[in-house]
Amino acid sequence: MAELAIRGGEPVRSTPFPPRDGLYGDDDLEELRQALEQGTLFRVEGQKVRQLEAEFADRYGAKHAIACTSGTAALHLALMALRTEPGDEVIVAPVTDAGGLIPVVTQNALPVPADTAPRSLNLHADSVAERISERTRAIIPVHVAGVPVDMAPILELAEERGIAVIEDCAQAHQALHRSRYVGTHGQVGCFSLQQSKQLATGEGGMCVTDDDELAARMRICMDKGWIRGRTERAYPMVGQNYRMNELTAAVGLAQLRKLDDRVAVRSHVGGLVRQGIEGIRGLHTPEPRPGDRFTYWFFPVYVEDGTGGHSPEEFAAALAAEGIPASHGYIGQPMHLLFGPVRGHRAYGTSGCPWDCPLAGRAIRYSRDDCPSAEDALAHLVMIAMNEFYTDREAEDMVTALRKVAGAR
Numbered sequence: 001m002a003e004l005a006i007r008g009g010e011p012v013r014s015t016p017f018p019p020r021d022g023l024y025g026d027d028d029l030e031e032l033r034q035a036l037e038q039g040t041l042f043r044v045e046g047q048k049v050r051q052l053e054a055e056f057a058d059r060y061g062a063k064h065a066i067a068c069t070s071g072t073a074a075l076h077l078a079l080m081a082l083r084t085e086p087g088d089e090v091i092v093a094p095v096t097d098a099g100g101l102i103p104v105v106t107q108n109a110l111p112v113p114a115d116t117a118p119r120s121l122n123l124h125a126d127s128v129a130e131r132i133s134e135r136t137r138a139i140i141p142v143h144v145a146g147v148p149v150d151m152a153p154i155l156e157l158a159e160e161r162g163i164a165v166i167e168d169c170a171q172a173h174q175a176l177h178r179s180r181y182v183g184t185h186g187q188v189g190c191f192s193l194q195q196s197k198q199l200a201t202g203e204g205g206m207c208v209t210d211d212d213e214l215a216a217r218m219r220i221c222m223d224k225g226w227i228r229g230r231t232e233r234a235y236p237m238v239g240q241n242y243r244m245n246e247l248t249a250a251v252g253l254a255q256l257r258k259l260d261d262r263v264a265v266r267s268h269v270g271g272l273v274r275q276g277i278e279g280i281r282g283l284h285t286p287e288p289r290p291g292d293r294f295t296y297w298f299f300p301v302y303v304e305d306g307t308g309g310h311s312p313e314e315f316a317a318a319l320a321a322e323g324i325p326a327s328h329g330y331i332g333q334p335m336h337l338l339f340g341p342v343r344g345h346r347a348y349g350t351s352g353c354p355w356d357c358p359l360a361g362r363a364i365r366y367s368r369d370d371c372p373s374a375e376d377a378l379a380h381l382v383m384i385a386m387n388e389f390y391t392d393r394e395a396e397d398m399v400t401a402l403r404k405v406a407g408a409r
């Protein structure tokens with residue numbers, strides 16, 4: 001067996017993995033030129049945001065798409081459109097970005113974390129069922145790393161109780177679940193167009209829905225609560241200024257047209273690695289269900305303690321020494337514990353709202369016992385960076401290094 005690079009051996013890979021350069025080209029420049037030539041960069045006067053919404057909706061087979069400024073804004077629009085009440089509860093995923101919790105708290109609603117499936121970064125319906133209360137208004141499953149959540153049991157629970165499902169697809173552009181795009185299973189699908197995402201415009205967000213009323217309210221809330229097009233100004237709801245500008249949409253249009261090819265690469269390379277490490281003792285990575293397509297924002301591996309004689313942290317370090325862009329743990333702990341204002345109930349000054357509030361239905365307290373499976377999945381997670389410029393060679397090197405560090409023959 002070859003000596004590990006971390007112990008002075010020859011690394012599997014001595015050249016860097018392809019950087020994520022070259023996302024933008026002449027087609028992006030042409031769209032930007034057209035946007036500028038309109039003489040306005042305001043979405044209400046220009047065509048690019050409108051066009052991006054139309055093409056995004058078309059791509060997802062959704063009736064409506066509403067562009068906004070970020071994935072965080074998209075989730076907030078969905079909650080505003082649902083008209084959550086202060087003190088309502090929203091079931092959130094433990095493995096998410098801070099942007100998955102902020103919109104809940106901004107609505108003066110209480111984030112209630114549910115746990116993940118065993119060895120998984122994704123929500124588990126059994127835990128969701130346990131955490132539902134009379135006050136639950138919405139469930140926000142996150143398709144972490146482009147791996148779809150098992151939606152059917154969550155949708156069933158929600159439907160029985162009249163609870164909305166908002167899918168957080170920030171990391172899962174164009175992922176398929178049971179042959180349908182993620183984002184089209186629940187009432188609203190929310191996307192981030194932030195730079196690291198499969199569709200990258202620097203910042204940006206998008207909501208998709210088939211529900212006419214939710215779409216109308218999201219549109220109003222995106223535009224400071226204003227209904228446009230009437231002779232008298234009308235503000236039926238409190239909104240935010242979450243309006244996307246024309247430059248962002250111009251790049252979004254060019255990027256959307258390239259997205260198919262790009263997610264195909266992520267899917268293909270991830271698939272090769274998945275097959276290449278099948279059966280290696282101590283390593284686990286999610287398996288697609290029939291009709292699923294993973295679009296791998298990163299490649300997740302659950303590493304059992306002692307695999308190849310390493311802890312998961314040592315395993316990640318050994319992989320990195322082999323020249324693989326690997327790291328340990330992602331967010332380290334569930335977001336409701338990592339995000340201080342939520343953990344410490346410090347959202348609105350010293351009031352304790354929305355938790356210590358007469359409008360809350362029950363006291364929600366957070367602790368390390370909330371999500372043992374998520375804690376375990378994060379502690380054992382080795383994440384390997386992915387991008388759309390990888391080739392079969394990167395997949396081969398990832399497999400060779402994973403096998404080497406795991407001590408597999």
Ligand SMILES: Cc1ncc(COP(=O)(O)O)c(C=O)c1O
Pocket residue numbers: 069070071072073096097099100142168170171192193194203204205
């Ligand atoms: C799962 C998840 N939800 C929400 C967000 C928030 O998106 P944005 O950064 O565009 O606000 C992110 C961004 O990283 C995310 O990964």
